[in-house]
Amino acid sequence: MTIKLLIADDNARVRESLVRLLAGDGIDVLEADTCRQAISLASRPDVDAVLLDINMPDGSGLEALAAIKQNCPDLPVIMHSEHDRSSYASRARQRGAAAYLVKGVDKVELLEAIDEAIRRAREVSLP
Numbered sequence: 001m002t003i004k005l006l007i008a009d010d011n012a013r014v015r016e017s018l019v020r021l022l023a024g025d026g027i028d029v030l031e032a033d034t035c036r037q038a039i040s041l042a043s044r045p046d047v048d049a050v051l052l053d054i055n056m057p058d059g060s061g062l063e064a065l066a067a068i069k070q071n072c073p074d075l076p077v078i079m080h081s082e083h084d085r086s087s088y089a090s091r092a093r094q095r096g097a098a099a100y101l102v103k104g105v106d107k108v109e110l111l112e113a114i115d116e117a118i119r120r121a122r123e124v125s126l127p
Contacts, residue, residue, distance in 0.1 A: 004046045005114065006030045008038035008064070009053040009080065014103065018051065021107050027114075033057075035064035042068045042075060049098075049118050054081035054088060062095055069096040074124065076117035 003026060009015045010033050023029050030047065032038040035056045042050050050068060054061035065077050076098040081088060089100035098117035101110065 001026070003027045003048045003114065003118065004030065004044075006032060006038065006041050006047050006050045006052075008032040008035075008041075008050060008056070008061075010034065010055070010057045011053070014053070022110070022114075025111065035059040035061065035067075038064050039067045039071070042077075043071050047072075047075065049114055049121075050075065050077040051080050051114070052077055054079055054083065054092070062091055065092065065095045065097055074121050076121040078113055078117055 005022065005027050007015055007018050007029055015031050019029050030041050032041050035058050038050065038052060041047065052061050052065060056064065061079060065079065068075060068077055077096065078099045078101060079092040079097045080101050080103060082103045084102045092100045098120065099113045101113055
């Protein structure tokens with residue numbers, strides 16, 4: 001089964017690196033470079049998960065997370081940040097993030113986080 005992953009990061013190099021890392025391993029990638037675009041694309045019915053940067057040019061990734069969860073409460077959102085601070089991770093989880101990853105994690109850890117987030121979301125949405 002193919003996963004549709006939305007990668008939202010304002011840094012084109014980071015997005016390109018993540019696309020190269022993840023695309024083709026059963027993952028189709030959509031890209032967004034603003035919060036507004038991420039919120040819009042996340043509402044597509046074919047999106048299975050979102051990898052969302054915490055710092056975006058048009059707002060906070062935490063605010064985008066809240067908007068995405070309001071529109072799509074069962075959609076797993078994984079926060080992705082260069083900040084390795086427990087306060088960010090705690091705020092992200094309070095707003096409904098499935099996971100909080102620090103940029104630079106290896107491919108295996110990233111894939112495991114995506115798979116786990118999707119698996120948990122599907123378990124919750126089953127009748």
